[in-house]
Amino acid sequence: MSSITVAEHENYLTTDFRLWSWLTTLDHKRIAVLYTLSITLLFFVGGAAAALIRLNLLTPYSELVSIETYNKLFTTHGVIMVWFFLIPSIPTTLGNFLVPLMIGARDLAFPRLNLLSWYLYVIGAICAIESLMAGGVDTGWTFYTPFSTEFSNTHVFAAVTGVFIAGFSSILTGLNFIVTIHEMRAPGLTWFRLPLFIWAMYATSLILVLATPVLAMTLVLVAVEHIFGIGVFDPALGGDPLLFQHLFWFYSHPAVYIMIVPAMGVASEIIGCFARNRIFGYRFMAYAMLAIAAFGFVVWGHHMFVSGQSAYAGTVFSLLTFLVSVPSAVKVFNWTATLYKGRISFEAPMLYALGFVGLFTVGGLTGLFLASLGLDVQLHDTYFVVAHFHYIMVGGAVMAFFGGIHFWWPKITGRMYSDAWARFAAIVTFVGFNLTFFPQFIVGYLGMPRRYPEYPPEFQLWNVLSSMGAVILALGYVLPLFYLFRSLRYGPAAPANPWNAKGLEWQTSSPPLPENFLRTPVVAEEPYSYSADRPSDG
Amino acid sequence: MKQSSVASTRTYFISWCVLLALLLLTLGSAFISLGWLNTAINLTVSVTQAAIVLLFSMHLRSAHPTLRIVASIGFFGIAILISLSLSDVLTR
C-alpha cells in the first residue's frame, strides 16, 4: 500500500474558518472536533463534582457540604460522567473522526444525522446543566424508584429529559456507524481485514442502538410517574420498584460495555503500532468484542442481588456474569501476547495503552468478586464497588481515551506535541489514579458504604490517601490541556504517518483533506502487517 | 445488497384477507373460556400476523440476510428483557 504524500494544502480545518461553517458542517471530522470540545467541557463539570466529593470526604463528619448537597454531588458526578462523557467519548470523538478514514470512505453514511446527533447531545447537556443550576438532583445517577418518582423534590424531570435527549444522540451515532461499516468499506476491505478499532465501533454501535431505546422509554415512565403521581413503579399502588431496576439495568449494564469496548479498540491499535507486531489472535479479538456486546445483555441482574430479586434469578445472573468475563480475559491475554517478541517503544500513547491493560485487568477481576452472590452481600453498595467500576471506567476507558487522543492527535490536528510532557502526564495520571482508587477497595471491603457523606473515623486514612490521589489525578488530566493546545500553535507539522502505523487513516495527509482521500484506496493487505515489515523497518 | 424482488398486488390483498381472518379468530376465541390458552392463542395470532406483515408487506421474504437479522433482533431483545425479568418475578 503506497503512502499518498500531499504537500501543504487545504485540509478539513482550513476550508472555511467561519463559526457558521462549523455549526452547519456535514464533515464527520469537524463533527468529531465539535464533540471533543463539548465532552471535554462536560468532563470538567463532572470532575468538579468529584473534586467536591473527595474534599468532603477528607474528614469523617461531612464538614464541607450538607447531606442534601452531597447527594446532589454524587448524582451530578454520575449523570454527567456516564451519559455526557463516557458513553459518547471515544465513539463520537475518535469514532466519528476515524471510521470513514479507516475504511477508505469519504464520510459516514448519514452526515446530516451525524450533525443532528451532536445537536441532540448539546440540547441534552443543556437540560442536564439546567437541572444542576436549578438546584440539582439527589436520586443518584440510577434514579431508583419510588424515590425518584414519588419522594424526591429535586429537579428529576429536567435531568431525565436531558438524558433522554442525549440518548437519541447515541442511537443516531450507532446507527450511522453500523450502516457505514456494512455498506461503505473500500474495495478489498473485507470484514476480517478491518482494524480492530472498527470492530470495536461496530460492537459498541450494536449496543448503542439496542440498549438505549430501553433507557429512553424507562425514563419516560419515570417522568410520567413523577408528574402524574401514578405508575407501575409505585409499591403503594401495587407497582414494583424492581420493575424499574430490571428496565434500568437492562440498558445500564450494556452501557458499561459501550464505555469499555471502544477503549479496547483503541488499545489494539496503539499496542499493535508500538510493539510493531501483528495483534495476536485477531479474529478472537473481533469475536470477543461481539461476544461481550451480546453477553452484556443478559447479566444485568448482578446489580440487583440484594434488591429483593429472587435467589434463583440471582444465581442465573451470577453464572452469566462469570461467563461474560471470559471474552474480556481473552483480550487481555492477546494484548499481552502481542507484546511478545515485539519491538516495544514507550511513547505516550503506549504508556496509556499499557496502563489501560493493567488497570482494566484489576477492574475486571474485582468484578468477579462482585459477581459472586455471597461476596456481593458484603460488598454491595460499598466503596469496593465504586473502586471496581472506576478501575474499569477511569483506569480503563479514560486512559484509553487519552491514549487515543495522543495517538491520533497528529492526524486530527496536523501537529506533533511534546512527547516528554505527554509521557510525564501519563505517569502522573497512572500514579494519581491508583492512589485515588486502590484505597477505596480496602475501605470498601472494610465496610464503608458508598454515597454516604460521613464514615466511621477509623476509615479516615484511606479516604485521605484517596483524596490526595485525586489531586494528582486531576493534575494528570489538566496537563494535556496545556501541551496539546500549545502544540496547535507551536508544535511541528505532523507528517502523514508519524508513528509508522498501519491503517488507511495514516495513508492520507495530516490533517486529512475534506474528502479524506484523493483516490479511494484499494486494500490488499491483512491488518497490522507490522511483523512483515520488520527487517526493513525505519 | 441487491434490491429485493417485490411482492405483487395480489399478495398484498391475500395477506390483508388472512390478517382480517386472524383478527376474527383472536377476537372470537376471546369469548370462549379457555384459561391460560386464551392468552396463548391471542399471542400466537399476533406473532403470525406480525410475521405476515414482515415477510410480505415489508419484503423480508426476499430481503438480504442482514436485514432479516436486524428485523428479528429487536424481538430477541424484548424476549430477553421479559424472560429474565419474569424469571425473577415468578420465583420470588
Added chain:
Amino acid sequence: MASTLSPIAPQFDDAAQQRDASNLGIWIFLATEVLFFGVLFAAYTITRTQHPAAFAVGSRLTDLPLASINTALLLTSSLTMALGVHAARSGERRATVGWLSLTVGLGVMFLAVKGLEYHADYVEHLVPSLNFSYSGAQANEVELFFYLYFVITGIHAAHVFIGVATISVIAFMASKNAFSPEYFTPVDLTGLYWHLVDIIWLFVYPLLYLVSRS
C-alpha cells in the same frame, strides 16, 4: 410518466449503495422502535403477572368494539400503504398519491376512533390521576392497568400521528412527481415505518382489550 432524477449524495459511490444504506438504516431504526415499545410490553407483562385479576377487570372495562374497528382500520391502512409503495415503484404517480392519501385517511380515522375511546374513558371515570374511580376490589391495581392502557395507546397514537404526517408529506411530494421507479426510497421507508406501527398495535390489541372476555 417521467420523473425528476434524484442526485446521489456525495458520500455514496452509486445509487445502489445509497439505497442499500437507506434500507439498512431504516431497519435499524425500526429495531430501536421495537425495543422502545418493548419496555412497555415488559412493564405490562410484569405488572399483569403480579395482578392478573385486576388486569382482567380492567380489560373488560375497555371498549372492545371500537378497538376492533381500529385494528381493522390499521390493517387496511397497511394494505393501502403497500399498494402505494408498489405504485411508486411502478412509476404510477396518480395511483401512488391515491393509495397514500387513502392511508392517511385511514390513519386519521384510527386517531378519531381513539379520541372517541378516550372520551368515553373520561366519562366513565377511568382516567388515572385525573378522575379515576373504581368501586370494586383492587382499585389501585385496576388503576395501574389503565395507567398502562393510556401510556401504551397514547405513545402508539403519537407514532400513528407522526406516520400520518409523514405519509401526507410523501403523498404531496409524489403529486409533485418527486419519485420514479429509480428513486422512490422515501415512500418505501415510510411504508416500512407504517407497517411497524401496525405490528405494534397487533400486540397491543389483544393484551389490552381481550383479557378475560369470556
